[in-house]
Amino acid sequence: MIQNLRHKTCSTLNLNHVSNIIGIINHYLHHQTFTTNFSSSSLTQNISQTNFLIALHVRRGDPVSAWILFHSLHRAHADVDAYTFTSVLRACTLLHISQLGTQVHAQMVKTGADSGTVAKTSLVDMYSKCGSLDEAVKVFDEMGQRDVVAWNALLSCFLRCDLPVEAVGVLRAMGRENVERSEFTLCSALKSCASLKALELGRQVHGLVVCMGRDMVVLSTALIDFYSSVGCVDDALKVFCSLKGWKDDMMYNSLVSGCVRNRRYGEAFRVMGLVRPNAVALTSALVGCSENLDLWAGKQMHSVAVRQGFTRETQLCNALLDMYAKCGKVSLAQSLFDGICEKDVISWTCMIDAYGRNGRGREAVLLFQEMRKEGGKVLPNSVTFLSVLSACGHSGLVEEGEKCFKLLREKYGLEPDPEHYACYIDILGRAGNIEGVWSAYHNMVEHGTRPTAGIWVALLNACSLNQDVERGELAAKHLLQLEPNKSSYVVLVSNFYAAIGRWDRVDELRSIMRTKGLVKEAGNSWINVLGLNQHARSLSV
DNA sequence: CTAGGGTTAG
Known part of the structure; x- marks a missing residue:
């Protein structure tokens, strides 16, 4: 069971999983069935070696093992230090469980390990990534010394919560406090400009990027995304073409997505032809096919996806299924849906909507029931309910619609x-x-x-x-x-x-x-x- | 030890 857990990514975790994980961790700790290559005494004696081990688990994407190791240190009353805590906080972030992070925070306060700038920055990052914006800001406010990393963490914090105005406020505060900007800062600045559609401000940041002249792949990607977001695809293309040397997948993906968002489908497909398209680029391109109701192009994407072996990528399959549904091919959508091994809430919602928009309200309602019967593995969200309600509306299913509306608040607390x-x-x-x-x-x-x-x-x-x-x-x-x-x-x-x-x-x-x-x-x-x-x-x- | 770029549903 713990092996399965280790392969869980945070995106598939919901509240049920949170209590499951905590339960499983407690079970293992209680029965002490977890063993490491280190004996208990060497664990506590050589803290820097153990820190390294914890960090290794985190880096390998195995936060559960990191947490268990940390917990055994705690039980052995070992003297942990700030390095231990920062790694463990990242484990909490990967698990997406702020309760664990709060526990760690409390221990840090108790041992005084929370006073340093790096420790506080880790806390800001952990809280913001676990969805506790208020706590993150509180920790930042408590900071005595703030370096550029701390400020950047706060910036990302607001951007993650989709608060670009606040992010720009942070940028201004950094200017007032004479904090030197780093590449990270400019990256966040570009993201703010993109979501605010602030063309002029973004152009100024572009100037700063040119002056900085470093880390051009990441910043160019952010620039491409910014120019695409404000509708200037040609500027995005210019950024792309002017960058000499190595371009990575993300950069291609950003341009494909930008072209598609601006309905420049021809260019999107041309860019995809420059390299072997990856799953993300195909997903972006499929949006273009759906919007154009271009079944022919969509089928091309599908066959490329199959050839590249992307048939297990849930997000890509969702996009494919949605494309077929929008083009009116419900049975193709259905067979795609049946083939998705790890269905997420979007898979279910797309399929329910596929039935609904094609006048098959009964089947939409039935699928919704099936989703609910799956034992809460995937919980419906507000979009799912909207799809069910609109399916009921299109097919005149009054009673079902009333039932669904009741469920929304009473059963799912939405x-x-x-x-x-x-x-x-x-x-x-x-x-x-x-x-x-x-x-x-x-x-x-x-x-x-x-x-x-x-x-x-x-x-x-x-x-x-x-x-x-x-x-x-x-x-x-x-x-x-x-x-x-x-x-x-x-x-x-x-x-x-x-x-x-x-x-x-x-x-x-x-x-x-x-x-x-x-x-x-x-x-x-x-x-x-x-x-x-x-x-x-x-x-x- | 801490911060950054691309993807799916209404």
């Missing part, structure tokens, strides 16, 4: 997002249950969720269908207040007034649209005939 409410309201509205619609709305408000435009749209549609004039007008008013300039919403409201026969309001809204210069957007649909993309535009009045 708080519904506005999108879940909108889907649910839609289901109830189509079923003619207008009182249910409004009680769902009140339920949402009571739970402190603010109605979004999507909620008002769902309510308005329900009111149109059920001739709920009074409350429909309320929804219409809120929607226009929230998004006064979005023509599709004005059209929706106007359709509502048409549905209840208020033609005076319809005319009024038409003239509002004219004076504001709002034009009804064209409806787009993609069809793919014989591998040729034809973009069919339909302009309806």
